[in-house]
Amino acid sequence: xxxxxxxxxxxxxxxxxxxxxxxxxxxxxxxxxxxxxxxxxxxxxxxxxxxxxxxxxxxxxxxxxxxxxxxxxxxxxxxxxxxxxxxxxxxxxx
Numbered sequence: 001x002x003x004x005x006x007x008x009x010x011x012x013x014x015x016x017x018x019x020x021x022x023x024x025x026x027x028x029x030x031x032x033x034x035x036x037x038x039x040x041x042x043x044x045x046x047x048x049x050x051x052x053x054x055x056x057x058x059x060x061x062x063x064x065x066x067x068x069x070x071x072x073x074x075x076x077x078x079x080x081x082x083x084x085x086x087x088x089x090x091x092x093x094x
Contacts, residue, residue, distance in 0.1 A: 022030050
């Protein structure tokens with residue numbers, strides 16, 4: 001547990017030193033570049049997530065249709081079985 005805390009503190013100190021060095025050396029240019037790149041990546045992720053969402057909606061609609069169809073077929077088979085039993089009678093009715 002203490003090793004983890006020590007490593008996290010070390011990473012935080014290292015990040016602060018890197019931030020300070022970049023700020024003094026190049027100003028805000030690397031941070032603006034990182035912001036633009038992450039914004040572009042965000043747009044790509046948003047577009048891809050829209051496509052994935054549309055595909056998921058299509059898949060859900062198909063599965064709902066299949067489930068409804070199988071339920072109708074199952075109900076039809078059950079009703080047919082009951083009708084056959086009514087017509088032929090059961091072995092216990094003797």
